[in-house]
Amino acid sequence: MSVLMTTRLRGLPLSETDFDDLYDLTRDERVLAAFGAEPGTAAEDAREAHEFLDRKLAHWRQHGFGIWMFRDHDGAFVGRCGIHHWTLDGSEEVELGYIVRPELWRSGYATEMGAAVVAHAFSALRLPALVGFTRPDNLPSRRVLEKLAFEYERTFVSHGEESVLYRRNNAERRQERSS
Numbered sequence: 001m002s003v004l005m006t007t008r009l010r011g012l013p014l015s016e017t018d019f020d021d022l023y024d025l026t027r028d029e030r031v032l033a034a035f036g037a038e039p040g041t042a043a044e045d046a047r048e049a050h051e052f053l054d055r056k057l058a059h060w061r062q063h064g065f066g067i068w069m070f071r072d073h074d075g076a077f078v079g080r081c082g083i084h085h086w087t088l089d090g091s092e093e094v095e096l097g098y099i100v101r102p103e104l105w106r107s108g109y110a111t112e113m114g115a116a117v118v119a120h121a122f123s124a125l126r127l128p129a130l131v132g133f134t135r136p137d138n139l140p141s142r143r144v145l146e147k148l149a150f151e152y153e154r155t156f157v158s159h160g161e162e163s164v165l166y167r168r169n170n171a172e173r174r175q176e177r178s179s
């Protein structure tokens with residue numbers, strides 16, 4: 001099992017028992033606002049949340065990676081971070097995503113989780129590249145990608161929503177190929 005350890009956190013692959021933490025996080029108004037949802041429109045549909053969990057568990061089974069749930073040394077839930085297959089304009093990509101419990105924002109947790117997931121993706125899984133995308137006005141998310149050494153590539157529109165796309169190539173893999 002791919003357990004990811006960081007200075008302050010332990011990340012475990014998503015499991016059935018994570019439903020409550022996952023659900024609380026994704027219906028928080030502050031988290032929804034970051035994804036462009038209007039205040040007061042928080043989805044409280046547990047069925048949709050169960051479907052989301054099932055899809056993400058299936059992604060783990062099919063690809064051997066997905067969402068890790070990160071907890072501190074006392075076992076308290078801090079946030080989730082993961083990598084997922086994603087198609088953009090016909091190109092197959094693997095996308096990095098992260099959400100931190102709002103009470104803990106600006107403590108460096110997203111960067112800490114992201115660094116562990118990127119290292120695993122490049123060293124253990126040997127993926128050639130990762131992308132990240134977010135709304136242009138999501139400055140914390142853009143900053144996290146920059147701190148993880150992703151570079152801005154372009155702005156794209158999907159379902160009428162503008163997003164900025166960042167990419168980081170796996171430098172180790174490129175070196176191996178050229179040697």
Ligand SMILES: CC(C)(COP(=O)(O)OP(=O)(O)OC[C@H]1O[C@@H](n2cnc3c(N)ncnc32)[C@H](O)[C@@H]1OP(=O)(O)O)[C@@H](O)C(=O)NCCC(=O)NCCS
Binds near residue numbers: 030100105133144
């Ligand atoms: C984006 C998110 C994960 C960041 O989590 P976090 O743990 O607070 O991130 P970190 O503390 O590791 O780093 C955040 C960086 O953004 C900066 N930042 C935070 N708020 C900011 C703002 N309003 N404007 C500019 N920069 C900001 C921080 O200062 C920090 O950079 P620094 O270390 O150079 O000072 C968190 O805000 C979140 O969960 N948002 C909702 C979900 C989301 O947007 N996920 C990404 C979707 S693509």
